[in-house]
Amino acid sequence: MHYIQNTWYPLIFSRDVGRKPLRRTVIEKNVALYRTEDGRVAALEDRCPHRFAPLSLGVVEGDTLRCGYHGMTFDGSGKCVRIPGQDIIPVNAVVKSYPVTESLGLVWIWPGDPAKADPSKVYTLPQYHDAPRWTAVLGESLHFESNYLNLADNLTDPAHVSFVHLSTLGNPASENIPVKHQRIGDAVVVHRWILDAPAIPVFAKLGSFKGHVDRWHYYHFHTPSIAVIDFGSADAGAIDPEHGDRNRGMRIFACHFITPVDYRRCIDHWVHLRNFALGNEDVGAEISKQFALAFDEDKTILEAIQREEDRLEGNGRKLRLAIDGGSLKMRRLIDEVIAAEQAAGGVKASA
Amino acid sequence: MIVTVIDRDGVEHRLEADLGLKLMLVIRAAGLPIKAECGGNCICSTCHVYVDPAWAERLPGLSDDEIGTLEAAIDVRPTSRLSCQIIVTADLDGLRVTLAPEED
Numbered sequence: 001m002h003y004i005q006n007t008w009y010p011l012i013f014s015r016d017v018g019r020k021p022l023r024r025t026v027i028e029k030n031v032a033l034y035r036t037e038d039g040r041v042a043a044l045e046d047r048c049p050h051r052f053a054p055l056s057l058g059v060v061e062g063d064t065l066r067c068g069y070h071g072m073t074f075d076g077s078g079k080c081v082r083i084p085g086q087d088i089i090p091v092n093a094v095v096k097s098y099p100v101t102e103s104l105g106l107v108w109i110w111p112g113d114p115a116k117a118d119p120s121k122v123y124t125l126p127q128y129h130d131a132p133r134w135t136a137v138l139g140e141s142l143h144f145e146s147n148y149l150n151l152a153d154n155l156t157d158p159a160h161v162s163f164v165h166l167s168t169l170g171n172p173a174s175e176n177i178p179v180k181h182q183r184i185g186d187a188v189v190v191h192r193w194i195l196d197a198p199a200i201p202v203f204a205k206l207g208s209f210k211g212h213v214d215r216w217h218y219y220h221f222h223t224p225s226i227a228v229i230d231f232g233s234a235d236a237g238a239i240d241p242e243h244g245d246r247n248r249g250m251r252i253f254a255c256h257f258i259t260p261v262d263y264r265r266c267i268d269h270w271v272h273l274r275n276f277a278l279g280n281e282d283v284g285a286e287i288s289k290q291f292a293l294a295f296d297e298d299k300t301i302l303e304a305i306q307r308e309e310d311r312l313e314g315n316g317r318k319l320r321l322a323i324d325g326g327s328l329k330m331r332r333l334i335d336e337v338i339a340a341e342q343a344a345g346g347v348k349a350s351a
Numbered sequence: 352m353i354v355t356v357i358d359r360d361g362v363e364h365r366l367e368a369d370l371g372l373k374l375m376l377v378i379r380a381a382g383l384p385i386k387a388e389c390g391g392n393c394i395c396s397t398c399h400v401y402v403d404p405a406w407a408e409r410l411p412g413l414s415d416d417e418i419g420t421l422e423a424a425i426d427v428r429p430t431s432r433l434s435c436q437i438i439v440t441a442d443l444d445g446l447r448v449t450l451a452p453e454e455d
Contacts, residue, residue, distance in 0.1 A: 183415075317454065319388050320395035328394055332419055 010257030042076030190326030
């Protein structure tokens with residue numbers, strides 16, 4: 001499978017990386033992760049060049065990672081600094097190191113040409129740093145036995161919410177309301193407003209709406225695998241749809257930072273931001289609980305789809321319906337970036 | 352007004368078309384075999400037609416969405432269009448299109 005290479009991929013919650021090495025896989029590359037003494041994350045190809053043992057089974061010593069098999073030791077740049085039993089360190093005793101950076105409570109990795117990796121270009125959300133107006137809550141790492149593009153389809157697709165998430169995020173009022181989709185630069189935005197309808201279960205529980213609400217979904221997809229779903233509700237008529245200030249309603253950003261593991265696995269690191277009940281941990285935990293329920297509903301469907309795709313071995317053709325415009329634009333965007341990388345002569349391997 | 356649609360067996364169908372309709376709807380209403388899976392939303396390319404070269408230049412241009420969807424279609428030619436993106440207008444009286452092959 002082809003993936004975008006020259007980009008920052010979300011990899012793991014920062015809280016999960018410490019002094020004990022661990023393995024993560026992104027776009028079919030196995031990476032050993034650990035923190036150096038000053039707290040920076042090091043990311044090395046997870047294979048000792050000696051006998052191919054995973055370095056993640058080794059031990060961190062100071063700023064270095066020692067292979068658990070024969071003790072070959074590498075620094076955070078992948079350079080070998082010790083080979084037990086000999087004094088000479090040959091030039092090919094080296095492992096790839098990957099550029100990494102941290103943003104939004106996550107570690108991000110650059111699998112492509114390291115010379116192009118610019119940490120200032122990593123994805124961020126200004127609201128994450130706006131504590132007076134927003135509260136951010138880090139959620140969970142949800143493992144899917146599913147191709148990441150099928151999950152990205154789901155996250156550029158407001159239409160499924162009316163059918164899959166009836167106990168949490170949706171209700172039938174939205175079933176027949178068309179979704180609008182557009183490409184805005186390097187992002188795809190899919191949205192719709194549902195006017196004068198009952199509040200969805202989550203907002204009915206947390207809000208104090210008098211009656212019907214106007215509610216919105218704005219699904220933002222950014223390459224390579226980032227989905228931010230701005231959704232919320234306000235008393236019917238309180239906010240001008242399309243042009244009004246959505247901050248005047250109850251507003252949540254459900255953020256999905258997806259690690260494509262390989263062609264049939266991915267990990268969704270989900271986070272939410274909200275503009276109400278600021279700092280209230282009980283409310284944060286309740287929203288996370290509702291999300292966990294909802295995303296598990298997606299997982300059930302997406303994993304069943306993956307099993308069917310496995311069984312069909314690439315045969316079979318999916319219908320393309322009116323509701324698929326956002327997903328189509330998302331896939332087109334990714335294909336376009338991959339084609340541009342390939343036209344530019346492919347991607348140089350990491351040093 | 353009349354549009355002529357040539358089906359996949361080469362048979363010509365002269366169809367009466369109401370102004371303002373999507374050409375896809377005219378073709379479907381005549382019972383010709385196009386799927387129009389996405390209901391006329393420029394997403395699926397199953398209403399793909401070839402416009403007679405004499406008419407191709409006279410149609411309004413393609414949107415980015417139509418170009419993108421046609422890129423994923425099969426047997427695309429310079430005269431390819433999605434019939435859901437062609438609105439029947441008075442100046443298209445006599446338009447001739449041919450149904451493109453169906454995807455498997």
